[in-house]
Amino acid sequence: MSTLLEVPLRHDQDRALTTVRRSGRFSRKIRCEWPRAGSWISFDSMYEYNYWLYIRHLIANNVGGVVEIVRNTTKLAFPEPVEYEANGRTYTLSAYRPDFLILKLDGGTEWVEIKGWQNGKHQATRAALARFFPYLNVALVTRETMLEIQRDLGAEIDGWVKFA
Numbered sequence: 001m002s003t004l005l006e007v008p009l010r011h012d013q014d015r016a017l018t019t020v021r022r023s024g025r026f027s028r029k030i031r032c033e034w035p036r037a038g039s040w041i042s043f044d045s046m047y048e049y050n051y052w053l054y055i056r057h058l059i060a061n062n063v064g065g066v067v068e069i070v071r072n073t074t075k076l077a078f079p080e081p082v083e084y085e086a087n088g089r090t091y092t093l094s095a096y097r098p099d100f101l102i103l104k105l106d107g108g109t110e111w112v113e114i115k116g117w118q119n120g121k122h123q124a125t126r127a128a129l130a131r132f133f134p135y136l137n138v139a140l141v142t143r144e145t146m147l148e149i150q151r152d153l154g155a156e157i158d159g160w161v162k163f164a
Contacts, residue, residue: 041071046161048099050163051112055100065104065105065106066104066105067103068103069103072101072111074097076095076096076097076133077095078095079132082094082125084121093121093124093125099114108137109137111139113140114141114146115141116143126138150162150163
């Protein structure tokens, strides 16, 4: 049974953050409310939350030509099923939903997938994206990328959750 714990954090007048943590080794959910937007954004991991804060930091400081980051709700349907093996079984993928969509000043877009670790499903998904959607700009942000961001900017980013 998972125990939920809410830890309220207040960083400034523009936003109120609430962290929702589940007990367990890999399960940590973070929920963030932006009162100006009047909605909640849920993140599946600390990495997703921190990456979102990082992009918001770039936007606030006019760095990188980023206009906006949005939590993606669009599923990319594969034209044919994609099979992969894991634990001696065969599984099928029919669609994929990246974590974020980044809108750029030059009109371009970038889909972003945050992965602290990868398994057969993630590798099959990346191969399917390259095969079926070669024209999409899909970036993979790994644990190593997040550690670099933390080292370089983590202390400057309001609300950053430090990790090892």
